[in-house]
Amino acid sequence: MPNDPDDESGRRSGGSGSGAGSGGPGGGNPEMPGDFPFGDPQQMAQMLRQFADMMAAAPAPGSAGTGDSGSGIxxxxAKNIARHTVSQQGDASIGPLQYAQVSEALxxxxxxxxxxxxxxxxxxxxEAWSRAEWVERTMSTWTRLCDPLTSRIVTSMGQNMPEEMQSMAGPLMGMMQQMGGMLVGQQAGQAIGELAGEVIGSxxxxxxxxxxxxxxxxxxxxxxxxxxxxxPxxxxxxxxxxxxxxxxxxxxxxPWLRSHLLGLVEEYAAGMSFDMSGLEERLGGIDASDPEALQEALSSGEGLFQPEDTPQQKASLSRLETTLALIEGWVSVxxxxxxxxxxxxxxALAEATRRRRATGGPAEHTFATLVGLELRPRRLRExxxxxxxxxxxxxxxxxxxLxxxxxxMPSGSDLDDPEGFVSGGSAGDDQLDLDISQFTEGLEDRGPEDGEGGPGKGGPESGPRDGA
Known part of the structure; x- marks a missing residue:
């Protein structure tokens, strides 16, 4: 393979080009900062190029298309990796008797x-589905649900790179984002494939x-x-x-519920920022001559980056958790x-269901694997x-x-005082908002969700109450 990209990277990062080709440990460019993240920059550039070549030459099992949704993923x-994961776990087809039993029960x-x-x-x-059929039939929704989150990761792989890396990488920045799209797709596929082994329905x-x-x-x-x-x-x-x-x-x-829930996921994604230290830690000790080791490190079950809590993210997460809790609570009742x-x-079945959702259902683990978002109704009991x-x-x-x-709809704070919400809505408080009387009689306008359902990810006061 031609060495021009390495030489060009060396000229951009080192000025005169001295030291080019000495990118091993202890032999970095003397003009580069000693605390450069990821180790020697030329070694990192070579590693990225080798990894991209390897990924291009080794598509996922059964891959038959690009499937790029516009976010770079x-x-x-991802779908083929999910199906491969399912097949490794074993996936018997659904027989006529099982299909009839499910249809009759529904x-x-x-x-x-x-x-x-x-x-x-x-x-x-x-319908009655096998695990592979669940992957096929739900993948389009997973794409829409995950895209706002995963695209933020891919974008961050370029935007959040240290200035030293950006100055020397040049054309490699686009390749970095492309590599990120493949890695996130790989992680998504593995997570969804594992989820297929746990789900009950659609x-x-x-x-x-x-x-x-x-x-x-x-x-x-x-x-x-x-x-x-x-x-039985x-x-x-x-x-x-x-x-x-x-x-x-x-x-x-x-009709507004689906778009409302997806909008809350997008709002959460918009407030995400990432701590790059996890990626730096993984890349710092990898030998550039072993691109397979790089792939293994980056495609492990852990998230690529660690999302950092921000006020906007906390508020969005609180509103999302409140909506999920209201949906789940209504279904339960x-x-x-x-x-x-x-x-x-x-x-007993109701309690088993509540325990499954409150202590960490499959959706929570899937999103936690991808980007740290837990689709978990923490305040289900309330x-x-x-x-x-x-x-x-x-x-x-x-x-x-309602x-x-x-x-x-009730807000997060209303879950703390359900009796207050009920009595307040039936007390004839239509003077609070005359417009809301157009929708219903005797219901109080609770206003937009205030995001105060608990600090951080549901807040310490919400977790224990939703336990088993």
């Missing part, structure tokens, strides 16, 4: 929900990942969820089917009402208590009327 590669549970909420059915099709993250109306369960996920509960599999399947169908109802008849008297072990109080005070129609507009 190769999502086709249809029956959807009928039960008619008695628990005035929102009509949102289920258009019922709505595990509080969002219909396969699109609205397409209700689905993974028989292997249902079986895994029921392990150790000593509850049919009962477990019916309870989980009710949760799947309930969330589809919510999204089908609350509606499902508990729908299955009451029909499933003998409904209480949200469920608020929806229960609203049901008792106003009935299911008055409760579900979903008519995002400004009517």
């Amino acid at each position: 190769n999502w086709d590669m 249809r029956l549970a959807d009928l039960w929900l008619n008695e628990a909420t005035p929102l009509p059915s949102g289920v258009q099709t019922t 709505t595990d993250v509080g969002l219909p990942l396969a699109g609205e109306g397409r209700a689905a369960l993974l028989p292997h996920g249902v079986e895994k969820f029921g392990e150790g509960l000593q509850i 599999e049919e009962e477990v399947r019916l309870y989980l089917a009710a949760r799947e169908a309930a969330l589809h109802r919510l999204y089908a008849h609350v 509606v499902v508990d009402e729908a299955v009451r008297g029909r499933l003998p072990q409904a209480g 949200a469920a208590a608020l929806w229960s109080a609203l049901t008792e005070a106003r009935g299911s129609e008055g409760r579900d009327a 979903w008519e507009h995002p400004d009517l």
